[in-house]
Amino acid sequence: MRKVRIGVAGLGRMGRFHAEDIAYRMKDADLTAVCCRSEDRARQMQQELGASYAFSSYEEMLDCEELDAVVICTASEKHCEQVIKAIEAGIHVFCEKPLGLTSKECLTVEEAALENKNIVVQAGFMTRYDMAYRKARGMIAEGRIGRPVYFRSYRMDAVEHIQSSIDFAVRSGGLFFDVAVHDFDLARWMLDDELVSVYAMGGCYRYRAFEATSDCDNGIVTMQFRSGAMGTILSGRTCAHGFRVETEIIGTHGTVYIGEGNGQPIVYLYDERGVDIQFARQFIDRFGAAFLEEKKEFVRCIQEGTSPEVTVYDAVAATKAAEAADESYKTKDYKMLDDWGN
Known part of the structure; x- marks a missing residue:
């Protein structure tokens, strides 16, 4: 079966990581192109990773006749627009989280995906592909813990990366889009349930620079699910001992x-x-295998004409939760999700 020819758009920390996976660790894929606003950076990555082409224009990369698929790792504010352009160009698309920064724009992506079902559209929620989380979800599905009552998750970024978080804040959408969005998706997936309400609070406890974008360095979200189950998510950027997820x-x-x-x-x-214990720092170290597995599924879906486990609907739902949490944080009020963004 012919290799899937992939281009990577955005060559920051995540973009380079995905590009290296495709170039070195995926036998069914070929790193055909790299794209970055900086032409020098694109050329450098082309040479280092052996890509066939380097572009400084996303649109020019989509015009490349040798391209089958694109991995989008650009600024969050660009995701929806770029996903739709890929779909319209007939190119399969994998988009890093979040899909977008508003429910309205995410729904336009969902509509485009539904109208072009021959195009694989996958969102980058890698935690679903981690062996420990998959094992735990299986236990819940088997009824090993009975009826789920409470979901608790926290995801703390290492403080050593705080400056990049501050620099990216103006384009990231904020803590609830950039960090908590993983756990909104995780909560829905693990409990096989939908969120109905959220309430968020937080603050700039160590880095007041986030105040410039109405953001925070640590925040917490309380949630209720359709089944009646409860939940909390703690997200932060100031973990002293490294990246940590529980x-x-x-x-x-x-x-x-x-x-x-x-x-x-x-x-x-x-x-x-x-107690039954089953073994299955930097977030890439913790979830490196999961990042690789999600892209392998993306390639399999392209080759076999199937749909990925993480759908556009899942990405829209996570953005709705992040958007509602962000609004709750700013207004200090509960937000209902049933009709959010519709």
Whole structure:
């Protein structure tokens, strides 16, 4: 089967990481093109990674006849526009989170995807592809913890990267779009449930620079699901000891916890028998395998004409939650999600 020829748009930290995966770790894919606003940067990455083409214009890259698919790692504010352009060009598209910064623009992407079902459109929620989270979700689906009652997750970025977060804040959409959006998606996926309301609070506890964009360096969201289950998400940018992600789901008959031990993913199942421990720093180190698996699925879907597990609807739902949480943080009021953005 012919390799899928992929172009990467945006060559920052995430873009370079995805490009390296495609160039070195994916036997069914070929890094055909790289694209960056800086022509020098694009040429440099082309030479380092062995891409066939380098572009400083996204539109020019889409015109490349040798391109089958594109991975979008540009600023969040550009995602929806660029996804739609790829769909219209007949090019399969993988978009890093978030899909967009408003529900309205995300819904236009969903509409375009529905009208072009032959085009694979996948959102970058890599946590779904982590072996520990997949194992934990299976336990919940099997009824091992009974009916889920409470979802708790926190995702803390290492403080050593704070300056890049400050620099990116004006284009990221803020903490709830840039960080918490992963956990909004994770909550819906693990509980197989929909969010109905959120309330967010937070502050600039260490870095007041985020105040310039009405953002915060640490924030928390309380949630309620359609089933009645409760949830909280803690997102932060000031973790002193490195990148850290933990998730816990409490049920009527047990609890499942996902974290890491000695750098390895780990799942704890707590039930009437006691504790069952199952092993499955920088976020790329923790989720490197998951990032690779999500792109492998993207390529498989293109080759086999199937749909990815993470749909455009999932990406829209996560953006709705992030948008509502951001508005809740700014207005200090609860936000209902049923008709948000419609």
